Amino acid sequence: MNKAIVIGGSAGSYKVVLKLISAIPKYMNIPIFICLHRLRSARSGFSETMRAKSPLRIIEPLDKEVISPKTIYVVPANYHMYLTSEYTIQLSVEEEVNHSRPSIDITFQSASELYKENLMGIILSGANNDGAFGMKKIKEMGGITIAQLPSECEISVMPECCIENKSVTRIETTNQMIESIKNFIF
Amino acid sequence: MYRDYTNIPVDYINQNTAERVIQIIKELKPESILPSNLFFIRRRLSLAVTGLQIPEEELSNILKEKGYELADKLIYFLSSDITELFRDADMWMMLEELLKNTYHQNKKNLLLAETTRGEELFSLLILLNELNFKDHFKITIEGPSIWALNQILEGEIKNFKLRSSLLNLKNVLKSAELSKYTFIKNNAYYFNPDYLKEVEIENSKLKQYDLILCRNKVLQNSIKDTERIYSKCQNKLADHGFLIIGTAERLNTTLFNNLTNVFKYENIYKKGKMNE
Numbered sequence: 503m504n505k506a507i508v509i510g511g512s513a514g515s516y517k518v519v520l521k522l523i524s525a526i527p528k529y530m531n532i533p534i535f536i537c538l539h540r541l542r543s544a545r546s547g548f549s550e551t552m553r554a555k556s557p558l559r560i561i562e563p564l565d566k567e568v569i570s571p572k573t574i575y576v577v578p579a580n581y582h583m584y585l586t587s588e589y590t591i592q593l594s595v596e597e598e599v600n601h602s603r604p605s606i607d608i609t610f611q612s613a614s615e616l617y618k619e620n621l622m623g624i625i626l627s628g629a630n631n632d633g634a635f636g637m638k639k640i641k642e643m644g645g646i647t648i649a650q651l652p653s654e655c656e657i658s659v660m661p662e663c664c665i666e667n668k669s670v671t672r673i674e675t676t677n678q679m680i681e682s683i684k685n686f687i688f
Numbered sequence: 689m690y691r692d693y694t695n696i697p698v699d700y701i702n703q704n705t706a707e708r709v710i711q712i713i714k715e716l717k718p719e720s721i722l723p724s725n726l727f728f729i730r731r732r733l734s735l736a737v738t739g740l741q742i743p744e745e746e747l748s749n750i751l752k753e754k755g756y757e758l759a760d761k762l763i764y765f766l767s768s769d770i771t772e773l774f775r776d777a778d779m780w781m782m783l784e785e786l787l788k789n790t791y792h793q794n795k796k797n798l799l800l801a802e803t804t805r806g807e808e809l810f811s812l813l814i815l816l817n818e819l820n821f822k823d824h825f826k827i828t829i830e831g832p833s834i835w836a837l838n839q840i841l842e843g844e845i846k847n848f849k850l851r852s853s854l855l856n857l858k859n860v861l862k863s864a865e866l867s868k869y870t871f872i873k874n875n876a877y878y879f880n881p882d883y884l885k886e887v888e889i890e891n892s893k894l895k896q897y898d899l900i901l902c903r904n905k906v907l908q909n910s911i912k913d914t915e916r917i918y919s920k921c922q923n924k925l926a927d928h929g930f931l932i933i934g935t936a937e938r939l940n941t942t943l944f945n946n947l948t949n950v951f952k953y954e955n956i957y958k959k960g961k962m963n964e
Contacts, residue, residue, distance in 0.1 A: 542776075565907050565937050566914070578936050580776060586725050593936050594728065595904045597770040597847070612727050 510606030512628025514656025600632035610636025619644030628660030723908035736765035774856035802905035
């Protein structure tokens with residue numbers, strides 16, 4: 503069975519992501535896809551900092567890269583990231599979606615079609631509704647959807663949009679999300 | 689006809705419709721290299737039916753009726769219809785450095801491969817003019833949609849992302865003024881035709897080029913089609929010429945062993961060995 507986790511976020515989410523990935527054991531055996539809104543011109547430093555926090559393989563994928571378990575994929579700056587039915591990554595330079603490129607909706611939606619009920623989607627702190635539609639698709643496909651507890655967020659708009667559109671299975675703190683991730687992986 | 693898609697969630701046309709449409713396009717234009725990711729295709733065709741104002745359920749029938757012309761337009765929509773000048777400002781600054789260091793005498797041939805939008809061409813023309821390199825290059829464009837290429841040379845800047853373009857331009861060319869290169873007519877932006885008149889659509893498959901830009905043009909294509917496109921670029925590239933691809937793309941240099949990665953820039957390749 504192919505399982506995966508997708509994580510999306512914007513303002514205030516980076517430090518949460520660092521906490522999440524530092525808690526994932528190195529014998530993790532599924533892919534994790536992280537889609538964070540980021541500066542277009544910031545091509546270095548983003549995933550390097552993540553690597554300093556975790557023994558896991560963390561990369562910004564190239565186009566057509568084959569999805570490998572035990573890898574954390576961070577969407578590169580100024581690209582959208584799709585997952586294909588051949589279990590490869592396809593990047594795109596299409597117009598922004600929800601004023602964002604990368605767009606969380608695009609990654610989440612394509613992941614939901616690929617992994618279906620074997621997917622966990624996590625939405626973190628952020629200031630717009632990107633990801634709300636994607637979370638809804640994940641839930642429709644039978645996946646687990648988790649929103650960061652709004653009161654814990656730096657900016658709560660992103661998880662609140664998901665809560666509002668009823669696409670969230672659970673609302674959790676960062677520590678609770680860590681446990682959920684571990685339970686999902688193993 | 690064109691809408692701002694940035695804040696509109698995109699519905700996806702029916703998978704069967706999308707598969708049927710792609711099949712018809714391939715029958716009408718068998719030489720076309722189309723995207724391979726069905727999710728992406730469904731999304732792009734959703735935008736196409738919105739932009740062209742065709743009901744989804746009638747798309748296949750209208751395509752069979754209108755044939756080649758509509759297929760050509762759909763191919764255009766299967767890429768993107770926005771124009772953001774100097775997208776990836778760091779790449780343009782790198783190109784500026786390459787041009788200054790490499791091309792400073794004799795007229796060179798430059799190809800924009802797999803062109804479907806004008807943003808690369810318009811950005812390039814601005815860059816060359818600002819560097820006073822305008823007369824150093826003969827620019828040719830080629831791509832999967834003749835309709836799109838003709839539209840580009842008519843100068844209309846489709847779905848112009850003005851604000852992003854202005855910011856990008858300032859990052860790359862601090863003193864350049866966009867108003868020198870663009871104007872508004874009938875509520876649409878156009879590129880100054882004075883800079884477009886020397887650009888030609890490729891009419892000879894045998895011509896060789898000193899510089900080929902093929903950035904982010906193969907992202908939605910299969911590996912096999914990607915290799916076909918890069919093979920075409922390799923064949924068209926003159927000895928010691930440069931090929932520039934996207935920052936998140938890599939070329940298989942085992943397969944294309946006549947192309948060598950330029951050390952300083954991961955997405956620039958030179959034809960021939962590095963010390964030649």
